Amino acid sequence: MTDEADAYQEKDMPKTGDRKAYIVTGPTSGIGLRTALELAKRGTVVLVGRDRRKLDEVQKTIERKKGRHAVSVVCDLSDIASVRRAAAEIIALDLPIAGLLNNAGITQQHATNSAQGWDMTFATNHLGPFVLTEALMPHLPDGANVVFICSAVEDPERKPAKAVGFRGGRYISAEASARGAWKPGGSARPGADAYATSKQCNLATAMVFARETPRLRINALEPGFIPNTGLGRGGNFFVRFLLNHVLPLLAPFMKYWSNPKRAGRVAAKVLINARGETGIYYDDGGHPTQGSALVRDTSFQDRVVAETRALLATLPA
Numbered sequence: 125m126t127d128e129a130d131a132y133q134e135k136d137m138p139k140t141g142d143r144k145a146y147i148v149t150g151p152t153s154g155i156g157l158r159t160a161l162e163l164a165k166r167g168t169v170v171l172v173g174r175d176r177r178k179l180d181e182v183q184k185t186i187e188r189k190k191g192r193h194a195v196s197v198v199c200d201l202s203d204i205a206s207v208r209r210a211a212a213e214i215i216a217l218d219l220p221i222a223g224l225l226n227n228a229g230i231t232q233q234h235a236t237n238s239a240q241g242w243d244m245t246f247a248t249n250h251l252g253p254f255v256l257t258e259a260l261m262p263h264l265p266d267g268a269n270v271v272f273i274c275s276a277v278e279d280p281e282r283k284p285a286k287a288v289g290f291r292g293g294r295y296i297s298a299e300a301s302a303r304g305a306w307k308p309g310g311s312a313r314p315g316a317d318a319y320a321t322s323k324q325c326n327l328a329t330a331m332v333f334a335r336e337t338p339r340l341r342i343n344a345l346e347p348g349f350i351p352n353t354g355l356g357r358g359g360n361f362f363v364r365f366l367l368n369h370v371l372p373l374l375a376p377f378m379k380y381w382s383n384p385k386r387a388g389r390v391a392a393k394v395l396i397n398a399r400g401e402t403g404i405y406y407d408d409g410g411h412p413t414q415g416s417a418l419v420r421d422t423s424f425q426d427r428v429v430a431e432t433r434a435l436l437a438t439l440p441a
């Protein structure tokens with residue numbers, strides 16, 4: 125862990141009086157919760173999550189402090205119909221939106237299908253955020269920030285990810301991912317290829333959206349390795365996996381270690397950043413980094429986005 129994240133300070137932040145609105149998906153736990161609490165110091169937070177009760181709790185926590193404000197929007201990101209409804213609800217709020225953080229994400233040990241019959245991990249982590257972002261972008265003012273939370277596990281050459289059994293993003297096509305099919309030669313760990321591929325698509329999407337829409341600031345963030353979040357709570361796979369396999373192996377790579385509070389501060393920093401950078405992939409300290417060789421290839425990035433749009437176009441409007 126570097127000190128720079130903690131050195132990211134008030135100087136990069138707009139004045140408290142300059143009230144803007146920030147949208148955070150998955151604000152009920154882990155990185156998203158910490159980011160929402162951080163952003164609430166700066167503006168209204170639009171909490172976008174699937175569980176009304178949990179959203180209400182976060183909203184209450186934020187509004188317990190005088191002058192802080194949040195709005196809750198129920199949205200199941202795995203369900204495209206729910207995402208479209210939520211986007212319409214957010215637009216109707218007519219808030220001065222300065223940032224959208226695509227943070228919500230899952231891992232699954234046993235693959236299930238979404239409402240549209242698509243792989244649940246791919247739908248939740250890639251398709252839902254893709255639809256939400258495309259629906260909101262035309263309504264964002266010039267200079268607004270969009271950030272996708274990605275993961276280093278998309279890179280098959282990333283040593284810590286390799287050490288724990290990831291084999292990188294295994295993208296064949298958007299249609300194949302929706303069927304739960306991944307490039308052969310992948311991980312023996314259940315759910316690892318689906319997760320890594322969804323994160324590969326997040327990063328490719330951020331880079332294409334940044335090129336397509338230069339009036340907005342569209343970036344990606346790798347938040348580091350954070351064992352104590354809810355990720356993978358289904359079947360407690362993640363926790364068992366970490367305790368039994370990851371923690372012992374990761375000792376030599378502790379510099380990638382982070383925690384929700386620190387990751388939330390870095391995510392807020394990247395989301396609030398008024399410096400106008402776009403198309404940047406930031407590391408866990410908020411410094412520019414690089415994704416895998418494949419995801420840096422613009423023709424690959426373009427293919428992911430074009431195929432995702434084609435897949436989504438198969439749904440009724």
Ligand SMILES: NC(=O)c1ccc[n+]([C@@H]2O[C@H](COP(=O)([O-])OP(=O)(O)OC[C@H]3O[C@@H](n4cnc5c(N)ncnc54)[C@H](OP(=O)(O)O)[C@@H]3O)[C@@H](O)[C@H]2O)c1
Nearest residue numbers: 150152153154155200201202228229275349350353354355
């Ligand atoms: N933890 C790490 O080491 C790590 C490393 C790299 C990247 N990341 C990424 O960081 C992001 C946040 O993960 P985290 O570690 O903070 O995990 P987390 O604590 O499990 O938080 C995930 C959030 O996403 C929400 N969510 C899940 N499925 C959803 C759906 N269908 N619709 C709407 N919201 C949904 C969860 O809501 P509920 O509370 O309702 O479940 C929760 O608020 C993810 O994109 C993850 O891939 C994490």
